[in-house]
Structure formats: C-alpha cells, structure tokens
Amino acid sequence: xxxxxxxxxxxxxxxxxxxxxxxxxxxxxxxxxxxxxxxxxxxxxxxxxxxxxxxxxxxxxxxxxxxxxxxxxxxxxxxxxxxxxxxxxxxxxxxxxxxxxxxxxxxxxxxxxxxxxxxxxxxxxxxxxxxxxxxxxxxxxxxxxxxxxxxxxxxxxxxxxxxxxxxxxxxxxxxxxxxxxxxxxxxxxxxxxxxxxxxxxxxxxxxxxxxxxxxxxxxxxxxxxxxxxxxxxxxxxxxxxxxxxxxxxxxxxxxxxxxxxxxxxxxxxxxxxxxxxxxxxxxxxxxxxxxxxxxxxxxxxxxxxxxxxxxxxxxxxxxxxxxxxxxxxxxxxxxxxxxxxxxxxxxxxxxxxxxxxxxxxxxxxxxxxxxxxxxxxxx
Amino acid sequence: xxxxxxxxxxxxxxxxxxxxxxxxxxxxxxxxxxxxxxxxxxxxxxxxxxxxxxxxxxxxxxxxxxxxxxxxxxxxxxxxxxxxxxxxxxxxxxxxxxxxxxxxxxxxxxxxxxxxxxxxxxxxxxxxxxxxxxxxxxxxxxxxxxxxxxxxxxxxxxxxxxxxxxxxxxxxxxxxxxxxxxxxxxxxxxxxxxxxxxxxxxxxxxxxxxxxxxxxxxxxxxxxxxxxxxxxxxxxxxxxxxxxxxxxxxxxxxxxxxxxxxxxxxxxxxxxxxxxxxxxxxxxxxxxxxxxxxxxxxxxxxxxxxxxxxxxxxxxxxxxxxxxxxxxxxxxxxxxxxxxxxxxxxxxxxxxxxxxxxxxxxxxxxxxxxxxxxxxxxxxxxxxxxxxxxxxxxxxxxxxxxxxxxxxxxxxxxxxxxxxxxxxxxxxxxxxxxxxxxxxxxxxxxxxxx
Numbered sequence: 001x002x003x004x005x006x007x008x009x010x011x012x013x014x015x016x017x018x019x020x021x022x023x024x025x026x027x028x029x030x031x032x033x034x035x036x037x038x039x040x041x042x043x044x045x046x047x048x049x050x051x052x053x054x055x056x057x058x059x060x061x062x063x064x065x066x067x068x069x070x071x072x073x074x075x076x077x078x079x080x081x082x083x084x085x086x087x088x089x090x091x092x093x094x095x096x097x098x099x100x101x102x103x104x105x106x107x108x109x110x111x112x113x114x115x116x117x118x119x120x121x122x123x124x125x126x127x128x129x130x131x132x133x134x135x136x137x138x139x140x141x142x143x144x145x146x147x148x149x150x151x152x153x154x155x156x157x158x159x160x161x162x163x164x165x166x167x168x169x170x171x172x173x174x175x176x177x178x179x180x181x182x183x184x185x186x187x188x189x190x191x192x193x194x195x196x197x198x199x200x201x202x203x204x205x206x207x208x209x210x211x212x213x214x215x216x217x218x219x220x221x222x223x224x225x226x227x228x229x230x231x232x233x234x235x236x237x238x239x240x241x242x243x244x245x246x247x248x249x250x251x252x253x254x255x256x257x258x259x260x261x262x263x264x265x266x267x268x269x270x271x272x273x274x275x276x277x278x279x280x281x282x283x284x285x286x287x288x289x290x291x292x293x294x295x296x297x298x299x300x301x302x303x304x305x306x307x308x309x310x311x312x313x314x315x316x317x318x319x320x321x322x323x324x325x326x327x328x329x330x331x332x333x334x335x336x337x338x339x340x341x342x343x344x345x346x347x348x349x350x351x352x353x354x355x356x357x358x359x360x361x362x363x364x365x366x367x368x369x370x371x372x373x374x375x376x377x378x379x
Numbered sequence: 380x381x382x383x384x385x386x387x388x389x390x391x392x393x394x395x396x397x398x399x400x401x402x403x404x405x406x407x408x409x410x411x412x413x414x415x416x417x418x419x420x421x422x423x424x425x426x427x428x429x430x431x432x433x434x435x436x437x438x439x440x441x442x443x444x445x446x447x448x449x450x451x452x453x454x455x456x457x458x459x460x461x462x463x464x465x466x467x468x469x470x471x472x473x474x475x476x477x478x479x480x481x482x483x484x485x486x487x488x489x490x491x492x493x494x495x496x497x498x499x500x501x502x503x504x505x506x507x508x509x510x511x512x513x514x515x516x517x518x519x520x521x522x523x524x525x526x527x528x529x530x531x532x533x534x535x536x537x538x539x540x541x542x543x544x545x546x547x548x549x550x551x552x553x554x555x556x557x558x559x560x561x562x563x564x565x566x567x568x569x570x571x572x573x574x575x576x577x578x579x580x581x582x583x584x585x586x587x588x589x590x591x592x593x594x595x596x597x598x599x600x601x602x603x604x605x606x607x608x609x610x611x612x613x614x615x616x617x618x619x620x621x622x623x624x625x626x627x628x629x630x631x632x633x634x635x636x637x638x639x640x641x642x643x644x645x646x647x648x649x650x651x652x653x654x655x656x657x658x659x660x661x662x663x664x665x666x667x668x669x670x671x672x673x674x675x676x677x678x679x680x681x682x683x684x685x686x687x688x689x690x691x692x693x694x695x696x697x698x699x700x701x702x703x704x705x706x707x708x709x710x711x712x713x714x715x716x717x718x719x720x721x722x723x724x725x726x727x728x729x730x731x732x733x734x735x736x737x738x739x740x741x742x743x744x745x746x747x748x749x750x751x752x753x754x755x756x757x758x759x760x761x762x763x764x765x766x767x768x769x770x771x772x773x774x775x776x777x778x779x780x781x782x783x784x785x786x787x788x789x790x791x792x793x794x795x796x797x798x799x800x801x802x803x804x805x806x807x808x809x810x811x812x813x814x815x816x817x818x819x820x821x822x823x824x825x826x827x828x829x
Binding site: 007009027034045046049052062065066067069070071072075092095118175178180181185226227228229232234235236244290297300368371372 | 444455643
C-alpha cells in the first residue's frame with residue numbers, strides 16, 4: 001500500500017542536501033556561490049541536527065580539501081559549488097581520484113566563462129566537469145532533471161563514490177537548483193546507504209594492510225581510515241599498491257590504469273536512463289538535466305501531433321551509457337539531442353554511437369530551451 | 380641513517396642533501412613522537428610537496444597523507460574536524476610543510492589558526508623553493524641570492540609566527556633546525572590541544588649556502604633577532620580547540636526541524652497550467668507574495684513552481700518572481716505566455732520590459748499595474764490600480780495577488796486566507812481590508828478594458 005502523499009516546498013538544491021543526508025553524509029564543507037548556496041545553507045542547518053559536521057570554509061580549495069581529509073578519516077563527505085568554484089577544486093578532485101578517497105561534489109551550473117552570469121542558467125559545464133583530470137580519467141557524473149531526481153541522484157552519487165572510492169559529481173543547474181516546488185516526500189526514490197568496504201586483518205591474503213591493494217584491476221581497494229588500526233599510506237604521487245612513491249614500475253602503471261578500469265568495468269551497473277518510449281518511434285530525443293524535464297512537455301505535445309518519438313533522459317552522463325543509448329536508437333532515423341549550451345557538448349561525446357543516422361542538436365545559450373524550441377526542431 | 384625506532388623505517392636512508400636541515404627536522408620529529416610515547420596509529424603525518432614533503436616515505440608506522448602543494452594544512456584540518464567531532468579526538472595530525480608550501484597555502488594555515496583546529500604545522504623554512512631549482516619564496520630575506528633573485532631579493536619576507544599569532548594561535552615557536560631543544564618544542568606543539576606552529580629555520584646547502592653569507596651561526600642570529608617579538612608559552616592557553624567548541628556550541632544547540640508538510644485541504648477548478656509573473660522592488664514582499672500564491676495552490680491539490688530573480692546585490696533594485704500552477708505535473712518551469720503579470724513598482728516595470736515578459740504577453744494576458752507607473756504597452760488587458768497608495772508598498776504585491784485570485788475564483792478564498800493567516804496571524808485583517816478595496820477597482824478596470 002502506498003503512503004499518503006506528503007507535500008513540502010523544496011528547491012533542487014534543498015533536495016540534493018536531503019539526498020546527501022539520506023545517504024548518510026556526515027561531513028560538509030562549503031563556500032557560498034550562487035546558484036549552489038542553497039545546498040550549503042541546508043547542510044549547515046540540517047547536518048548538525050543529525051550529529052554531522054557542516055562548516056564554512058574560506059574558499060573552494062579548502063572546502064574540498066576539508067572534505068577529502070574527512071573522507072580519509074572515514075566519513076562520507078560532500079561539498080557544493082558552481083563553475084568558478086569548480087575551477088578551484090580541480091586540483092583536489094584529481095587528488096581524491098588518485099588517492100581513492102570518496103567524495104561527492106554537487107556542481108550547480110551557471111552561465112560561464114569566468115564569473116559569468118551568477119543567476120543565469122546553463123548546461124555548459126559538462127565537459128569542463130568531466131575532463132578535469134590530467135590523464136583523462138572518468139569522473140562519474142549524474143545529472144538530475146527535477147528536485148525529486150536531485151534526491152535520488154545524490155543518493156546514487158554517494159553510493160557510487162563509496163563503492164568505487166572515487167569522486168563523483170552531481171551535475172545540476174540554476175533552474176533546478178533555485179526553483180521551488182511541491183515535492184511528495186513519500187514518493188522519493190533512493191539508493192541504499194552503504195558503508196565503504198573496510199579492511200579487516202585477514203580479509204586479504206596480503207596483510208599487512210596496503211592502501212591501494214587489489215587482485216584484479218577492476219577491484220576497489222579495501223578501505224582503512226587514517227587514525228584507524230592499520231597504517232595507511234596515502235599519496236597523490238604515482239605509487240604502488242602499498243602507496244610507496246614509484247615512477248614507472250609495472251605495478252605503478254597497473255595502479256594508475258586500475259583507477260580507470262574500476263569505473264569502466266561498472267559502466268553498465270552505473271547506467272541510469274529514464275525512457276519515455278514509443279515502440280514504433282522514428283526519432284530518438286535525448287536530453288539531460290533541466291532540458292530533459294522541459295522535453296517531456298514537448299514530447300507529449302509532439303505525440304498529439306502524430307510524431308513517433310522515443311525520449312530518454314540520461315542521468316548517468318559519465319561513464320556514457322553506451323549500450324543503452326545504442327539500443328534506444330535502434331530503428332529510428334533521427335537522433336536529436338537537446339542541451340543548453342552552444343556547441344552541443346554531450347552530442348559531441350555520443351554521436352559516434354549513432355552511425356548512419358541523422359543527428360540534430362537543439363541548443364540554446366543564456367536561456368532555457370523551451371518546449372516550443374524542441375517542437376520546432378523535430379523532423 | 381636511522382637505526383630501528385618505533386616510527387621511522389629501519390635503516391632508512393634520508394634522501395636529503397648533505398648538511399640539509401631536513402635531517403635534523405626528521406630526527407627531532409621522530410624523537411618528539413617518542414617523548415610523547417604516541418601510539419603510531421594515532422599519528423597522521425600530512426606532508427606537503429617539496430623536499431620536506433617526501434618525509435612521509437621515511438616513516439614506517441604512523442599514518443602518512445602526502446598531499447598537494449600548499450594544501451596540506453587544509454587536508455589536515457579536514458582530518459581533525461572529522462576526528463575531533465565525529466570520533467574520539469585522539470588522532471594527532473602533524474603538517475610537514477616547507478616555506479614554499481606555506482607561501483602557497485598561507486590561507487589554510489591562517490584558517491586553521493583562526494579556528495584553533497587541532498593541527499600542528501611544522502614549517503621547514505630554508506628560505507627558498509628547493510626541489511624546483513631554488514626559486515625565492517615568500518620567506519626569502521631581503522638581499523637573499525637565489526637563482527630567481529640573482530641580484531638579491533628585493534621583497535621582504537613574511538613572518539609566519541606573527542601572522543598566526545595575529546590569528547589567535549597560542550602555541551608558536553621559531554627555532555633553528557640545529558637547536559638541541561627542537562624535539563621537545565615539537566613535542567609540546569603536538570601535545571598542545573589546538574593549533575600550533577613551529578617555524579624551523581634551515582639552510583639549503585644546494586641553493587643558499589655559498590651564494591649567501593649564511594651559516595649555522597648567522598642562522599641562529601636570524602632566529603634570535605626575529606624572535607624578539609615572539610612570546611612562546613608565556614600566558615598559558617585560553618582558547619578551546621575547535622572541535623570542542625563545535626560540539627558544545629553547534630551540536631549541543633540544535634532544535635529539531637519543524638514539519639513543514641502542506642495539507643491538501645481545498646480544491647481548485649483550474650485546468651491546465653497558469654503562469655504568473657510578479658515584479659516589483661526588493662524588500663516589498665514580491666517573492667513572498669508568489670510564495671503564498673504557490674502555497675495556496677498546493678493546499679488546493681495543485682502543483683506549483685516558483686523562480687525568483689533579483690540583482691546580485693540582493694537588497695536593492697528589482698525583485699521578480701515567476702510562478703506556474705497546474706492541476707497536472709509541470710514540466711517546463713519557465714514562463715512561455717504570462718497569464719497574469721503584477722507590476723507593483725517602477726523597478727518591476729523596468730525588469731519585465733527588459734527581460735521579455737511583456738513582449739511574451741498575448742491578448743488573453745492580464746497585467747495588473749500600479750497606477751502611477753509610466754505608460755507602457757503590452758498585448759493583453761492592462762489594469763491600473765493605486766495598489767501602493769491603498770495597501771502601502773509592503774502589502775501591495777500580496778494584496779494584488781490575493782485580490783486577483785478572489786476575482787478569478789480558481790482557488791477558493793479560504794485557501795488564500797489560510798496562507799496569509801499562517802504567515803501574518805492577526806494582521807490578516809490589514810490584508811483583508813486592502814483586498815476588499817482593490818477588488819472593486821480591478822473589476823471596474825476589467826469592465827473598462829473589455
């Protein structure tokens with residue numbers, strides 16, 4: 001039996017915070033920035049009520065470093081920012097990736113470049129967020145399109161960050177983050193709240209504990225915190241499984257490759273797409289984030305006009321859900337991708353999946369894509 | 380070379396140049412751990428980048444956390460916040476950083492001192508960046524010759540001890556790396572509950588010695604001269620460590636969140652989506668008016684969205700709000716065709732003129748505007764009423780929204796009254812009076828505009 005609806009007014013930012021709390025986040029450090037400040041404010045208000053730590057930091061570099069330090073101590077940690085703050089965090093994002101320390105970063109996009117437009121919406125930071133690492137490692141990115149999905153996706157991000165021991169991004173934007181609406185709290189979906197797989201003596205044959213130990217390259221090393229019983233050796237420099245600084249030893253190269261392999265190997269498990277299907281579709285419309293929400297209205301309207309259209313809201317943008325997208329494009333002649341940036345950033349990443357099909361971009365810059373924009377672009 | 384200790388690796392060959400002060404630094408740090416009889420699992424060495432940063436690899440039993448250039452103190456602060464507040468607060472985090480890292484990450488050191496986080500920062504100050512070729516740092520003295528200051532440094536050095544003292548640090552010390560008391564000074568710093576910093580003055584044999592008239596003796600003189608302003612351990616300690624303050628002042632003072640669930644208690648005859656734009660001046664409750672509209676709609680079982688906009692300075696200029704209400708799910712949350720526009724001030728008119736709201740109006744749009752505003756044109760019916768004079772600027776937007784909802788009858792008047800009462804209690808009578816005066820004026824304006 002389903003519960004009675006329980007409506008509350010919330011923004012997407014507040015729902016990211018709610019999702020983090022639900023997932024067991026115990027540490028938040030933040031620096032205010034429009035349009036992400038609502039996450040910071042909610043965490044400052046709510047996290048201490050659940051015996052967690054939420055503090056302000058003097059800048060974004062400190063915010064993420066505090067979080068990664070707390071993660072090394074063994075707690076689930078999160079911060080939130082927007083484009084200008086993300087610029088400052090990139091050094092530490094790479095560090096978290098290299099040291100295999102989980103952390104979730106909510107990236108609420110605004111119009112760039114530089115200080116850009118603080119209160120203007122955009123989906124222009126997709127590639128900037130994904131390709132921030134030297135070496136081109138995959139940063140898992142989950143993009144919600146509604147406040148309800150903000151909740152769900154943040155629990156997913158926390159789940160995968162802890163599972164994979166890697167930084168994970170929740171990619172939102174100003175229109176999702178700062179728009180308030182009625183949310184039925186009894187219909188929210190979530191991923192399970194999990195704890196990092198921990199090392200206990202004897203759990204691997206290789207005792208004593210090695211911070212980056214794995215048998216198969218896809219394995220995620222068992223965790224032990226700084227301050228715990230087993231000596232940890234954490235380093236952002238190239239290292240072997242023990243954490244000792246090494247240059248080009250085969251084991252070190254294995255460790256570096258493993259950072260990518262552990263994510264790639266789980267691409268299918270991480271895939272999150274929401275499909276609004278027409279089995280006889282002649283066209284596939286792909287979108288994500290706020291534009292995916294808008295697209296639902298356009299799709300309903302288009303069908304009234306006899307269009308045969310299949311729609312997919314891609315939530316797990318990276319790793320790219322290639323298998324799912326290829327399958328969805330089967331039988332259609334045209335693939336359309338709607339996103340609020342001028343160059344078609346996600347389109348550039350996935351067009352190779354649709355060989356032989358007509359590919360169209362629906363783009364806007366400095367303003368939301370409207371249902372009308374989408375309808376007028378359909379074949 | 381080191382022989383077996385509880386902390387250092389057996390027979391670890393130090394990777395430092397002959398005569399480099401880092402040898403003393405490592406040995407004294409190890410000796411400090413021994414003096415305090417620390418359990419190695421309760422030590423976290425957080426090292427920075429640079430020659431001193433490789434120190435982590437020499438230790439066998441403490442936790443080591445080799446971080447990024449300049450940021451080590453921030454990582455250590457994160458470790459200590461989690462340890463102090465969420466765990467048993469027994470971990471000792473020791474930041475191992477050079478003067479280059481301290482130059483880069485000065486803010487992190489300053490902030491740890493301001494917070495009084497339980498972090499011990501040991502700055503190895505050899506007055507230049509050694510690992511990358513001897514460039515001058517923020518700690519290089521005047522006249523100091525380095526590869527990047529071949530004619531002598533022309534920028535004075537910072538005094539890290541004075542800086543952190545001015546930030547409230549209570550344990551601050553500056554010593555030469557050859558000082559025989561170094562290990563007990565480090566031990567006292569680690570033992571200090573709260574932020575502690577020791578500046579350890581050293582000689583870089585590779586880049587400083589030979590090119591500058593500097594040796595162990597002059598280094599000691601430099602320490603003595605600079606220490607004239609530093610009082611160590613003089614007044615006793617007054618500050619409480621950050622995590623203790625956080626636990627008592629923040630965690631200990633939490634009130635449970637109030638349940639803000641909205642009951643669906645009324646019904647609405649609205650079918651489809653209705654799009655509202657409210658525009659006025661900051662501080663005149665424009666965004667509150669749209670919030671009350673959204674809330675009233677939700678009490679009637681409708682869905683609603685609200686977006687606000689204002690200049691970056693927040694408290695001045697225009698205030699704008701866009702609300703969609705609908706009996707079905709709302710997908711597009713922007714305003715395509717405004718059904719109702721309420722303009723309560725000149726700031727609001729300027730904004731809806733420039734952001735395209737008025738241009739998107741159609742013949743069916745209703746535009747309720749303050750009577751005294753200058754002339755403007757838009758498709759739809761423009762209803763001018765003296766809302767500022769009747770309701771006062773503070774109540775104009777709320778009253779105009781409520782009046783139109785009453786006339787339109789899409790939401791029952793009780794839903795509107797209930798949200799205003801929730802917000803204003805007994806002051807609702809003021810609004811009811813305003814609304815009562817506006818309704819006939821709006822009705823009259825509608826008739827004129829048929």
